[in-house]
Amino acid sequence: MGQQPSPRERCSCSNTNCVERPLTRLFEALGRVVAACPWPFVLVPLLLSAGLGAGFVFLPGLQTNDIEGQFTPTGGPAKAERDFVRRSFPTDDSERFSAERLPTEGAYAALIAAAKRDDVSVLDAPARDEVLRLDGAVRDADYERLCARSDGVCVVANPLLPLLANGSAVPGPPFPGGGASGDAFLGTALGGVRTDGSGRVEAARAMKLMYYLREDGGAADESRAWLEAFLRNFTAKLRELRLEAVEVTYFTSLSRQEEFEGNTKSVIPLFSVTYFLTITFSVVSCLRLSCVRNNVWLACCGVLSSGLAVLSSFGLMLYCGVPFVATVANAPFLILGK
Secondary structure, three states: OOOOOOHHHOOOOOOOOOOHHHHHHHHHHHHHHHHHOOHHHHHHHHHHHHHHHHHHHHHHHHEOOOHHHHHOOOOOHHHHHHHHHHHHOOOOOOOEOOHHHOOOOOEEEEEEEEEOOOOOOOOOHHHHHHHHHHHHHHHHHHHHHHEOEEOOEEOOOOOOHHHHHHOOOOOOOEOOOOHHHOOOOOOOOEEEEEEOOOOEEEEEEEEEEEEEEOOOOOHHHHHHHHHHHHHHHHHHHHHHHOOOOEEEEEEEOOHHHHHHHHHHHHHHHHHHHHHHHHHHHHHHOOOOOOOOOOOHHHHHHHHHHHHHHHHHHHHHHHHOOOOEOHHHHHHHHHHHHO
16 A cells, blocks of 8 residues: 655645655656766767767758748648639640639749830830840740740730830820720739820830740749749840840749748858857856856756757658758757747
C-alpha cells in the first residue's frame, strides 16, 4: 500500500503547488544524475544535433519561395474554385486565346509608354513612332515564337497599334469603346485620355502594351524562360532605343515573384549580424556584478541549447522532405526571445 499524501501535498483551493512539488522533486533527481555523470548529457545532445543537422545538405533542393504557396492556405476553397474554372473553361493559347477566359493573370509582359511632357500625346507622331519601335523591339526578341495566338496570329498588344502603324490613330475610336458597337475596349489600353465632342479619342498621356505568352502544353517553361530573359535584358534594350518622347516602365507576371526572391536573398545575409546582436544581448542581459546572481554561463548554455534545437529541428524537417521557406528563418529570434 502506498503512503497517503500529506494534507500539505493535496490539491485544494488553498494549496496550489500540488503539481509544482512533484516536478521540483523530479528535476532535483535529474540534477543529481547530471552532476554525478555529466558527460553523456553533454555528448549525446551534441552528437544528436550534429546528425540531424546534416539534413541541411538537402536545403538547396528544398528551398521554395512561391508567394502563393506561402501566403495562401493549402487546399483553400479559392484554389478548388480556380481548378473548377480551369476544367469548365479551358483555354487554347495557341489558336483561340482570350484574356477574359484566363483563370489566372496568365504569362505576360506589360509595358506602359507615357509621354514625357504633359502637353504631348502618345498618339502624336514623335511618340507614336517610338511606341512602334518599342513594339518592334519586343517582337524581335523571339516573342512571336511563343506569343498567345488567335486566328493564327499573335494577339495584338494594344488595339490602337494597327492604327498607329497606318498613321490614323487620331481621331481615334470611341472611348472607352466596347459594348454593342463592336469597337475595341480601350479602358485598359490608354491612360490620361482626352476626347473630342463626339467621345472619340483625341489625345492620351499613356499607352499600355500587353504581350501574352502561351502556357498550355509544353510552352509554359519556355514562356517563363523568355520572361526571365526579358527582365534581365530589357533595361539595356531601352538604352539602345534612345527614346526621347516617351518614358517606359515594364512589368511581367514573374516580376512580383522575382522581387520577393530578390528581397529574400538580400536580407538573409544580414541575419548573421542580427543573430550575433541577439545572442550578445541575451548573454549581457544576464550579467551581474554579484558572483551569486551572475548568470552568464546559464545564458550561454541557454543560447547554445536554442541553437542546437534549431539545428536539430530544421535538419529533421529537411530529412523528411519538408520545403524550406524564407519566412521560417526568424525562428531563432522567437526561440531566443523565450
